[in-house]
Amino acid sequence: MPEVRKELKICEAHSEKSSVDKPHVTELKELPPHLEYEFLEGDDKLPVIIAKDLSVEEKTALITILKSHKRAITWKLSDIKGINPKFCTHKILMEEDFEPAVQHQRRVNPKIHDVIKQEVIKLLEAGLIYPISNSPWDHFPLPFMDQML
Template structure:
């Protein structure tokens, strides 16, 4: 939601209302245009953690008056703003501290934010055109700039020099991050039962890993027979159906010969190992749904 507010007697547009931000942010270009003297800036400020997990070092912080609303239904508070040097489509981001201070209630659907004032409920509407413009500008910035540009070089606490700028690092192509795999047979009696491991392991570790997999081959399942199930004394499942709803039997659906054959084959497998049993007089009934597999079969 993009609005216009009055900050330090300046009419400021492109102000983003962000409930997810724990701080108020004013960007360096907008702060300089206000002409506020540098003596009001508090330089002792800790780094800011962005949503992407990057550490951003603010220029400083400053307490400014911010007013919402128009005419007689206006409310104003003093709140702290972090000054951030970062190219962006917005001038200011108003976070939870200011919104809580004015007891604001936002309706994104109506593009409306309301708040109590001395003369009744005040309101301010979002600027949809500005929101679209900011969104388009943000997309262009992402397309033209490296993903780590928001991070800055910071001095180490012990004065040993600057932290390496991640923008100077050469990104690794995605193709190099994909490791080739090789198939390993777990049991010579069943050559079709294979698992895949990476090819970059050193020979000694590779042999240890293969021996480990073959020693614990029983943890892999290749058919229904390898899954004997869990005793109902340990855990059981139950359909929680409201007694207020009447059970319904669906009309029996007809299938073609291929689906019937696949259906019977699957049911026979489940019955043979005791996964399912026949219910002679069900109080409710739903048709089975047959879905074609990507590699064939049902």
């Protein structure tokens, strides 16, 4: 049996249901005029974007092929086949005498704050990131004076 490194833990295989087995309703964005949504299941599940100028026969053929290969499309991050994100680790090796630099929290443009929040939620759901419960982070910082005025 190969030697197992001390940092890695041996864990059992973990499989979640694919979003093809349990599809969820997706919030659809407005598309350019030359594109349209088609759904591979029902009227609001498993959306794909196709060109509007396809003929009826071409649309039917395309949708038939996509329906027969639904599992080849990743509908969310957890559908991607490969190493379970809970098993995968990332380690930054540093020299013995090196001290990491500490950077202060940066303010984010309010226009993209919602986009960042949605991306973080996606990564949390996929298990690629996780919350740290024993962080020294100040959860109730004092507000910025210019925001209070």
